[in-house]
Every structure is written in structure tokens, then in C-alpha cells.
Amino acid sequence: MTPLLTxxxxxxxxxxxxxxxxxxxxxxxxxxxxxxxxxxRGLGRSYGDAAQNAGGTVLAPITGPTxxxxxxxxxxxxxxxxxxxxxxxxxxxLAERLFVPVTPGTRYVTVGGAVAADIHGKNHHRDGSFxxxxxxxxxxxxxxxxxxxxxxxxxxxxWATVGGMGLTGVVTSVTLRALPVGSAYVTVxxxxxxxxxxxMRTMREHDDDHRYSVAWIDTLARGRAxxxxxxxxxxxxxxxxxxxxxxRHPWRPPQPPRLTVPFTPPAGLVSRPTVRVFNxxxxxxxxxxxxxVESIASFFHPLDLVESWNRLYGRGGLVQYQxxxxxxxxxALTEALRLLSDAGQPSFLAVLKRFGPGxxxxxxxxxxxxxxxxxxxxxxxxxxxxxxxxxxxxxxxGRLYLAKDSRLSPETFDRMYERADEFRKxxxxxDPHGVLQSDLARRLHL
Amino acid sequence: MLNALGEPxxxxxxxxxSDIALAVAEKYAAGGGIRVVLAARPGPRxxxxxxxxxxxxxxxxxxxxxxxxxxxxxxxxxxAAAGGDLDVVLVAFGVLGDEEEAWQNHDAAVRLAEVNYxxxxxxxxxxxRQVTQQGHxxxxxxxxxxxxxVRRSNxxxxxxKAGADxxxxxxxxxxxxxxGHVLVVRPGFVHTKMTEGREAAPLSVGPEDVANAVVAGVAxxxxxxxxxxxxxxxxxxxxxxxxxxxxxxxx
Numbered sequence: 034m035t036p037l038l039t040x041x042x043x044x045x046x047x048x049x050x051x052x053x054x055x056x057x058x059x060x061x062x063x064x065x066x067x068x069x070x071x072x073x074r075g076l077g078r079s080y081g082d083a084a085q086n087a088g089g090t091v092l093a094p095i096t097g098p099t100x101x102x103x104x105x106x107x108x109x110x111x112x113x114x115x116x117x118x119x120x121x122x123x124x125x126x127l128a129e130r131l132f133v134p135v136t137p138g139t140r141y142v143t144v145g146g147a148v149a150a151d152i153h154g155k156n157h158h159r160d161g162s163f164x165x166x167x168x169x170x171x172x173x174x175x176x177x178x179x180x181x182x183x184x185x186x187x188x189x190x191x192w193a194t195v196g197g198m199g200l201t202g203v204v205t206s207v208t209l210r211a212l213p214v215g216s217a218y219v220t221v222x223x224x225x226x227x228x229x230x231x232x233m234r235t236m237r238e239h240d241d242d243h244r245y246s247v248a249w250i251d252t253l254a255r256g257r258a259x260x261x262x263x264x265x266x267x268x269x270x271x272x273x274x275x276x277x278x279x280x281r282h283p284w285r286p287p288q289p290p291r292l293t294v295p296f297t298p299p300a301g302l303v304s305r306p307t308v309r310v311f312n313x314x315x316x317x318x319x320x321x322x323x324x325x326v327e328s329i330a331s332f333f334h335p336l337d338l339v340e341s342w343n344r345l346y347g348r349g350g351l352v353q354y355q356x357x358x359x360x361x362x363x364x365a366l367t368e369a370l371r372l373l374s375d376a377g378q379p380s381f382l383a384v385l386k387r388f389g390p391g392x393x394x395x396x397x398x399x400x401x402x403x404x405x406x407x408x409x410x411x412x413x414x415x416x417x418x419x420x421x422x423x424x425x426x427x428x429x430x431g432r433l434y435l436a437k438d439s440r441l442s443p444e445t446f447d448r449m450y451e452r453a454d455e456f457r458k459x460x461x462x463x464d465p466h467g468v469l470q471s472d473l474a475r476r477l478h479l
Numbered sequence: 480m481l482n483a484l485g486e487p488x489x490x491x492x493x494x495x496x497s498d499i500a501l502a503v504a505e506k507y508a509a510g511g512g513i514r515v516v517l518a519a520r521p522g523p524r525x526x527x528x529x530x531x532x533x534x535x536x537x538x539x540x541x542x543x544x545x546x547x548x549x550x551x552x553x554x555x556x557x558x559a560a561a562g563g564d565l566d567v568v569l570v571a572f573g574v575l576g577d578e579e580e581a582w583q584n585h586d587a588a589v590r591l592a593e594v595n596y597x598x599x600x601x602x603x604x605x606x607x608r609q610v611t612q613q614g615h616x617x618x619x620x621x622x623x624x625x626x627x628x629v630r631r632s633n634x635x636x637x638x639x640k641a642g643a644d645x646x647x648x649x650x651x652x653x654x655x656x657x658x659g660h661v662l663v664v665r666p667g668f669v670h671t672k673m674t675e676g677r678e679a680a681p682l683s684v685g686p687e688d689v690a691n692a693v694v695a696g697v698a699x700x701x702x703x704x705x706x707x708x709x710x711x712x713x714x715x716x717x718x719x720x721x722x723x724x725x726x727x728x729x730x
Contacts, residue, residue: 439482442488
């Protein structure tokens with residue numbers, strides 16, 4: 034079948050042949066070298082064109098059992114098929130009083146996608162990104178060979194695969210460290226902060242006190258209110274900290290979404306007035322300063338409560354702009370927020386987070402510093418604004434996140450990822466005939 | 480690839496020296512140069528157009544194109560795609576001719592139908608094959624409001640545009656499931672070298688306006704746009720005017 038595929042942003046659809054294959058069938062599929070190549074697709078949560086392959090083949094998620102083993106020292110390793118969602122994985126892990134070591138803002142990503150995008154979560158400042166938690170993974174390269182790689186086995190291929198957007202081969206299974214936790218709940222300290230300077234100061238000084246930390250910024254606030262935000266920091270709660278229903282069911286896993294956006298409104302509901310009202314209410318609703326207990330779903334994945342929320346952006350779809358700039362380039366971050374605020378582009382709650390050290394992944398996104406992410410309704414008027422922001426990010430020595438990107442040019446990409454050519458060289462060695470292909474790879478000349 | 484904001488990385492201009500085609504290529508230079516394939520008759524006009532687009536930062540390839548040489552079209556499209564996928568293709572060739580000669584002179588009538596109808600159908604099918612293979616691609620066809628309700632004053636031209644307009648609208652439906660997208664643009668009177676010396680009709684526009692509509696229409700994945708947009712309502716009124724009255728309108 035040839036469905037039209039898009040990323041989560043629902044922009045730039047292209048047609049591909051969708052095929053299903055088990056891990057054992059992947060070598061044959063790659064050796065056949067289908068016309069215009071193959072890319073593995075997970076749950077389609079990359080915003081842009083990473084899991085699309087126009088005119089070629091797209092491989093559906095590879096399923097399989099999940100196994101958990103405990104080492105003598107009590108530490109736990111979990112092995113999951115690449116197509117396993119973090120939602121399912123969390124269910125299995127919580128039953129063993131464990132948790133995923135890194136979770137992004139949605140549970141509906143696959144383990145394979147998490148490696149390919151080297152995803153990060155609210156604990157990056159302490160625990161690094163997903164790739165840092167991987168012990169080993171099974172990778173079928175373009176020649177059809179199954180390789181088990183990790184930081185200690187064929188590290189060159191491993192660190193090209195971590196963040197490699199699926200272009201080094203098809204990941205079939207991943208083994209990673211699991212995190213022992215005291216319950217399925219999080220103790221959360223929520224604080225309203227009036228401006229950007231105060232926010233960044235608080236995060237710089239106190240992030241390390243908590244495993245999880247993230248701030249939500251109102252990008253439409255201007256002048257003195259520029260950067261007004263709500264900072265939430267948390268740690269896994271122990272059973273003793275729980276009360277009420279949580280205390281009765283301390284290991285209740287996150288539940289599937291209860292609400293859905295059933296159709297795409299033609300015009301989209303995300304505009305400056307609606308966002309202004311939403312951001313105002315949301316800021317006022319947040320407690321000034323409070324510590325409470327929240328479920329995993331409500332703390333980590335508030336948007337997962339509503340299925341297909343991306344439809345709210347209408348037919349035109351949405352784009353996310355996520356940048357990171359080094360610690361020394363705080364001024365660039367302030368400037369970026371000012372540009373966005375002046376442009377009056379309606380973004381629900383931009384997210385600001387402090388990153389810890391990066392890893393050796395050739396195309397891995399995180400670097401020590403600040404990352405800012407915001408969703409905007411797609412439209413041609415964003416082109417010039419984003420190009421101005423790109424320039425700012427490049428000059429600050431920063432970069433954009435490929436899992437979110439849907440519009441960078443190859444020239445700008447190369448200025449952001451200084452190891453891009455190293456990646457291309459290794460890819461040519463692993464895949465001289467370009468069996469692994471995606472729209473993103475074509476767009477960025479990877 | 481066309482990105483999320485509707486910005487292409489390659490552009491094929493069929494009838495690459497037309498004022499509208501060049502205006503579109505200029506708009507697409509805003510985000511930095513892209514690969515532009517100029518398919519047109521060889522000569523000083525094409526050379527000048529290539530020089531102008533190169534100066535804007537585009538990487539320009541030139542191909543020989545003759546609208547009436549339909550047998551050459553499939554190979555031409557393949558050649559244009561040799562340097563990479565075709566993201567946006569603009570079918571921008573056409574002739575206006577002398578309105579009265581166009582139905583009284585046999586040769587003139589046949590030639591007009593060949594350039595304005597047969598040529599677009601020929602390149603359209605060749606492009607459809609390419610788009611289907613790529614799994615993506617936008618074809619923009621420059622139609623005319625003259626084709627929406629054909630009138631006495633330029634019916635040969637209007638009829639040829641009406642035919643091609645219908646073909647491209649249908650092609651858009653056929654290519655949907657293959658990842659392709661077709662945009663039909665119906666401008667009113669456009670001040671270009673094709674209309675030079677003619678009296679402008681009401682709601683006349685410049686090539687710039689048409690180019691803006693093309694760029695916006697591609698980005699918004701529109702299937703049919705009028706330039707200016709108000710022309711849509713004018714034409715939808717005119718479509719329903721009874722013939723005896725329509726005949727008397729000064730159109």
C-alpha cells in the first residue's frame with residue numbers, strides 16, 4: 034500500500050510503500066535494495082520528514098517481547114524490540130518497580146526512534162540523553178548484516194546510530210539501563226517566575242537539586258513580562274510520600290488518552306488571540322510556589338491526555354523550532370525570545386530546559402547549555418523569522434534538533450553540526466548504495 | 480524536497496523565459512539559491528533569464544524545450560530530473576495570438592491548440608510519471624480566467640485554456656494518492672510581454688502578483704487559485720449569466 038505519510042507536524046506529505054517485517058526479515062529487505070531505499074518508522078512523532086521516504090519503502094515498527102534482567106548488584110537492564118513504545122515499556126517496567134531512564138514529553142515514541150533521535154527528557158542535566166543509557170543495540174546495516182553495537186562494541190557505528198535518524202541501518206532491538214523508582218508518582222515543586230533573568234538564575238543554581246527540571250514560558254508576554262514562566266522540578270516519590278488514591282495504587286501505570294481531537298478543523302484553532310488567552314489562564318492557574326505529588330502522565334506527558342492534539346493546528350499543520358545554545362550564549366537565548374515575542378507568533382507555552390554534557394553521537398542534539406522549544410502553526414511567513422533565528426543559533430555555536438526540524442537547509446545544517454561530514458563518510462562506508470533513505474536525508478544531503 | 484513551509488529545493492520552469500516563470504523563480508530565491516532548471520527555446524532570451532537567476536544565487540541548468548515537439552517531452556522531464564527530484568514544476572508556456580485569426584486562419588488555430596492544450600497535456604503526463612516515481616512533487620499549471628467561461632472575444636484561446644485547466648485539475652486528483660500535488664492558477668489580465676500593447680481588463684495584475692499567488696498556493700497546498708482572489712467571485716457570477724445577456728456584455 035502507498036499511504037501519504039507526514040510527521041507529527043502534518044506538513045509536507047509524501048507517498049511511500051509501507052511494509053511490515055519481523056527483525057529476522059529485515060536483512061532480506063535491505064539486501065533487496067528497494068527502489069529509493071528504506072527507512073524505519075516508529076510512531077511518527079518526529080515533527081518533520083525524518084520517518085518519511087518519498088517514492089520508497091517505509092518499515093513499520095518491529096514488535097517483540099520485552100525482557101528485564103537484574104544484575105547481582107541489583108541494577109536492572111531491559112531489552113525491548115525497536116518498535117516497543119515507551120508507553121508499553123513503562124507499563125512493564127513499573128510492574129518491576131523500575132522506570133525508563135529517559136522519557137520525552139510523550140510516551141508514544143518507540144525505543145528505536147528514541148535511539149535514532151537520541152531523545153532527551155527533563156533529567157538531561159543529570160542523566161544525559163537516551164543514547165547514554167543504552168548498553169547495546171542490534172543494528173541491521175545496508176549489507177544485511179546484523180551487528181550488536183554499543184559504547185564498548187564498535188563504538189564508531191554505535192555513536193553514529195545514536196542520533197543518526199535511522200540512516201546507519203535498521204535498529205531491531207535495544208538494551209538499556211532501567212531506573213529503580215519508589216512509586217509511579219513524582220514529587221513536584223511548581224513555581225511561577227516573573228521574568229527570564231530570574232528563571233535562568235534559578236535553573237542554573239538549583240537544577241542539580243532535582244532529577245527533573247523544566248520551565249514553560251509565555252512567548253507572547255512582552256517587555257517586563259518577557260520570559261514569564263512556570264518552573265517545575267521533580268523527583269520520583271517514595272511510597273511514604275503518597276496520600277489518598279496514589280497511596281492505594283502506588284504502581285498504577287500511565288493510562289491511554291481519554292480525549293481525542295476527532296477531526297481536523299479546516300482553519301485551525303491556534304491563533305494569536307486563542308493562544309494569548311490560553312497562556313494567560315495557564316500562567317494564572319499555576320501555583321505561585323507549591324510542592325505536590327503528580328502522576329507520571331501528568332508530570333511528564335500532559336499532552337498525551339489528548340490524542341491527536343496536532344489536529345488543532347488545522348490543515349496547515351505545525352512546526353516546532355527547538356534550539357540549543359551553549360551556556361556562554363545566554364544572550365542569544367534572550368534575543369531569540371525577544372524576536373519571537375516581537376513577531377507575535379502564537380506559541381502555546383514554549384519549553385526551556387538546561388542541558389548537561391552531550392555525548393559522542395555524531396548527530397546528537399544536546400550540548401551543555403539551554404534548549405528552547407516552541408510549536409507554531411506552519412506557514413510561509415515563518416521562513417524569514419526562522420532564518421533569522423538560525424543565524425543567531427549558528428553564531429552562538431548552537432544547533433537545531435533534527436527530530437523537530439522540518440525546514441532547515443543543508444548549508445545551515447552543516448554549520449550547526451560540525452561532525453556532519455564525519456557522519457556522511459561513515460554512512461558511505463556502511464551504505465555505499467544508499468539503501469537507507471529518508472526525506473530528511475534527501476533534504477539535508479546526508 | 481519541499482520543506483514544511485513550502486520552500487522547494489528545486490524548480491523546473493517549462494516556458495522558462497516567461498515573465499511569470501521568472502517572477503516565481505525570484506520569489507524562491509528569498510531563502511537562498513536553489514536548483515532551477517530553465518526549459519525554454521535556446522537563444523538570447525533564455526541566456527538572459529539564466530544570467531538573471533544565477534545572479535540571484537540560484538544554480539541554473541538550461542534545457543531546450545519546444546512546446547509543440549510533444550515526442551521530446553518525456554525525455555526532457557527525465558533529463559530535468561537527472562540532477563535530483565523535481566520539487567516544484569511550473570507549466571508556464573502559452574500563446575495568445577490574434578483572436579480573430581485564431582478561428583479564421585486554419586494554421587493559426589491549430590498552432591494555438593497545440594501550444595496551449597496539446598503541449599500542456601503532453602508535459603503533464605510526462606511529469607505525472609516522474610512525480611509518481613518520486614512519491615512527491617508539485618505541478619503548477621498557469622491557466623487563465625478566459626477558460627472558465629469561454630467568450631466570443633477570445634474563444635480559441637479560452638477554449639484551449641479550458642481544456643488544459645480541466646486536464647490539470649483531474650491530474651491533481653489522480654496524483655493525490657501518489658504524493659503528487661497539482662495547483663491550477665487562474666489569473667485575470669496580467670501585464671506581461673504576452674499581453675503587451677493590449678488594453679488592460681479590469682482587475683488586471685502584474686507577474687509579481689501571480690508569482691505571489693503561486694508561492695502561497697504551493698505552501699498552502701491549494702488546488703485552485705484566482706489572481707486576484709476577487710476574480711473568483713466575478714467569474715462565478717459570469718458563469719451563470721444567460722447566453723443572450725452574456726453576449727451583450729462588453730467582455
